[in-house]
Amino acid sequence: MLSPKINFDTKQLPEALLPLLTFARQRNIEKGKYLVEQGLHCNLFFLVLEGVFRTYRTTDEQDFITGFTFKGDLDTNPYSLFNNIPSTETIEALTDAVVLIFPKEDLFEARNNNLPLQDFIITLLANYVETLETRLHQNRSMTAEQRYLQLLQTQPEEIKKIPLGYIASYLGITKERLSRIRKKLS
């Protein structure tokens, strides 16, 4: 996810995004379908109205999950979107989902004469940088168990919907290890 928990009630989108709303299309996404694909150009960003997504990178046949996206989160691959190059990761629906899609052309169009929108994007990215740096830091300073407990604490509801193997991949550990951690904690 790029942004965690935007406070949206359909009409309660962030001010800066309102001008984009006329261009946005609501779409149903089937479980297992991709919104962004590693190797292909990412030409949208989206807001999750319903469902769960995972973002992952594939190397040597192996998937590494870098994040999850839940209801109320904005997501995209900023590197691909803003540099106009192929995406370095895949974003896949883990459940049937409903999203609000903002096509790239419209975003870029709107961006040209809309300073609040630019500011909004900058803040979003700056906050995401912080999220990533914190994760990097916690990966070194905390044990797998501590990281799992922390995840439970920050995302108690959402985490229940995600298979153990995916959570393990996100935490950077094996499924066996997470299984044992859960056993120990119960």
Add this chain to the structure above:
Amino acid sequence: MLSPKINFDTKQLPEALLPLLTFARQRNIEKGKYLVEQGLHCNLFFLVLEGVFRTYRTTDEQDFITGFTFKGDLDTNPYSLFNNIPSTETIEALTDAVVLIFPKEDLFEARNNNLPLQDFIITLLANYVETLETRLHQNRSMTAEQRYLQLLQTQPEEIKKIPLGYIASYLGITKERLSRIRKKLS
């Protein structure tokens, strides 16, 4: 570092930064001095003209190095700068250094009527997000030795100037381990 290797020859700054140049102040920084401090508001970004910096986070008396900044790199704490909140990390000169400082007020002033500058910042941040995601990914998919080799390959010159203990911290390992990795490789 926020940006790696800007192609600067004093006058070869990125187009978008030129309007900021009149506000920029060149300053000498003594070894050991801070440009940004964890817990304090970050009110600048800077370009390294000479010297080396390290960025680190402190928890429980322990420092964790999140990155180095070399000649030609831009750096700041974007989270603090753009949200106007205390910095989550410290940026310290590892050697005597010379930097070009862009004060926050001037940046924010210039940002208001300068779309190319906004675009430039967005690209910078999007690229840094990618750098961080790649690091996070490599921390799980590669061994300490592979990560060290890769660092050697991408920063062969710069790395020579940095004490072993700092490199180890950056790689997320102990100094003893890095010492052994070096021994094995020689």
Add this chain to the structure above:
DNA sequence: TGCCTCTTTTGACCTAAGTCAATTCAGGAG
């Protein structure tokens, strides 16, 4: 030249987490 301090190296031992392989469990399709 010699002393002090900081950095790096080396050795012995420990532990968190991975690997592999065999079960067990759970949910959907007939």
Add this chain to the structure above:
DNA sequence: CTCCTGAATTGACTTAGGTCAAAAGAGGCA
């Protein structure tokens, strides 16, 4: 209900990397 398939658990064993403590280098400077 029963079968099948993918997910989760469990056990036995291995390993990358950490910890602690001591020794060896390597400047800087009086």
